[in-house]
Amino acid sequence: MDKPPEKIVVRGLRDVAAAETKISYVNPNGTLYYVGYNIDDLVEQVCYEEVVYLLLYNRLPNKQELDKLRALLISEMNLPEPITDSIKATPKNCHPMEVLRTEISHLSYYDADCNDHSEAANKRRAIQLIAKVPAIVAAIHRAHTNQPTVAPTEEFGFAENFLYMFRGKTADSEEKAAIDRFMTLHADHGFNASTFAARVTASTNSDMYSAVTSAIGTLKGPLHGGACEKVMHMLDDINTEEEVEEYIQGMLDDQKKIMGFGHRVYKTEDPRTKHLRCIAENLCHRTNTLNLYNLCLKIENVVHEKKKIFPNVDFYAAVTLDALGVTSAFFTPFFASSRTSGWVAHILEQYEDAVLLRPSSQYVGEFGRKFVPIEQR
Numbered sequence: 001m002d003k004p005p006e007k008i009v010v011r012g013l014r015d016v017a018a019a020e021t022k023i024s025y026v027n028p029n030g031t032l033y034y035v036g037y038n039i040d041d042l043v044e045q046v047c048y049e050e051v052v053y054l055l056l057y058n059r060l061p062n063k064q065e066l067d068k069l070r071a072l073l074i075s076e077m078n079l080p081e082p083i084t085d086s087i088k089a090t091p092k093n094c095h096p097m098e099v100l101r102t103e104i105s106h107l108s109y110y111d112a113d114c115n116d117h118s119e120a121a122n123k124r125r126a127i128q129l130i131a132k133v134p135a136i137v138a139a140i141h142r143a144h145t146n147q148p149t150v151a152p153t154e155e156f157g158f159a160e161n162f163l164y165m166f167r168g169k170t171a172d173s174e175e176k177a178a179i180d181r182f183m184t185l186h187a188d189h190g191f192n193a194s195t196f197a198a199r200v201t202a203s204t205n206s207d208m209y210s211a212v213t214s215a216i217g218t219l220k221g222p223l224h225g226g227a228c229e230k231v232m233h234m235l236d237d238i239n240t241e242e243e244v245e246e247y248i249q250g251m252l253d254d255q256k257k258i259m260g261f262g263h264r265v266y267k268t269e270d271p272r273t274k275h276l277r278c279i280a281e282n283l284c285h286r287t288n289t290l291n292l293y294n295l296c297l298k299i300e301n302v303v304h305e306k307k308k309i310f311p312n313v314d315f316y317a318a319v320t321l322d323a324l325g326v327t328s329a330f331f332t333p334f335f336a337s338s339r340t341s342g343w344v345a346h347i348l349e350q351y352e353d354a355v356l357l358r359p360s361s362q363y364v365g366e367f368g369r370k371f372v373p374i375e376q377r
């Protein structure tokens with residue numbers, strides 16, 4: 001009998017370290033580091049392009065390096081025409097994450113040196129993907145709302161350009177700061193599920209487009225980046241603060257997860273939450289949607305009281321994006337647009353590590369079944 005040896009199965013790979021990384025550290029005690037910098041020190045002092053540079057080159061840029069990267073990123077926000085045509089031809093009822101997943105895969109057709117897997121070619125590809133994911137997200141929104149595609153402009157920073165191309169109107173200084181911080185806070189987060197998926201694909205020496213496509217498909221799920229959109233659905237379902245207690249109790253009684261709460265690693269509040277809470281409050285104040293912000297505070301208190309769990313990055317991201325004029329179906333695409341910098345940094349690191357990620361499993365099925373030909377079944 002081929003009885004398999006007993007192995008230790010770590011359900012959900014909880015606490016399993018699958019590789020070494022220098023890119024980010026998610027501390028269970030509630031701190032997050034990008035390449036050694038605490039995000040609390042970065043979020044209000046750097047722009048998203050500086051974070052991109054940090055993740056790709058392992059250090060912060062000087063002014064000249066930053067200007068060069070910004071110009072390159074903005075020029076790479078222009079999309080090949082077949083991509084915009086294909087987006088326009090997509091049925092309007094498709095979810096933007098489905099369209100994004102398809103178009104990132106499609107993008108590889110227009111990579112002139114797609115067979116060049118050198119480090120330099122992959123770095124170039126990484127920068128193109130960081131720029132093209134938000135540009136595609138913006139183009140999907142424009143097409144879905146029957147509005148013309150908006151070209152990027154050198155006058156604006158990268159995050160500001162993204163919001164401009166998405167909405168077709170210029171961001172004011174507070175919106176500009178908000179989108180920059182949003183993207184900075186979402187740029188990387190250790191071996192989360194989508195990053196791991198990207199690294200698994202990269203570990204087979206597959207191309208970067210395939211790895212980012214894997215990541216997008218993984219981020220889409222409601223237990224990961226898809227939670228953000230569901231948070232907005234919950235806020236839409238609850239009309240007043242008085243309804244919160246009963247709504248949350250009902251969800252818990254039905255064994256349902258409260259979206260935007262809980263975390264695999266943090267045992268305390270997610271360090272990104274305090275920043276997003278503050279950004280959300282500020283924006284809601286300006287847009288006269290403080291009722292939504294106050295609803296969030298009430299939900300946070302009730303969920304903590306009942307389950308002793310904290311909001312994660314997705315909770316206040318929902319009201320933040322809503323106040324920036326982003327519709328809920330585009331919340332996860334905004335997350336993807338920011339996380340692409342982390343994904344490609346991890347893909348490059350995985351290429352360097354050059355090891356196939358291939359775990360094993362504990363077989364618990366049957367042995368020795370007698371084969372029966374199809375005519376006799």
Ligand code: CMC
Pocket residue numbers: 012192222223224225226227256257258259260261262263264265307309312313314
């Ligand atoms: N609502 C209700 N109970 C929860 C929640 C929640 N959102 N999250 C965790 N719990 C409970 C869980 O039921 C369990 O309770 P008990 O010990 O009584 O059985 C306990 O907390 C431990 O949770 P867990 O299921 O072991 O946690 P996990 O590490 O397997 O899952 C999670 C982490 C993020 C999948 C989960 O918290 C969840 O489903 N949250 C809602 C979806 C969500 O917000 N996802 C975004 C995750 S963070 C950012 C991102 O990746 O996008």
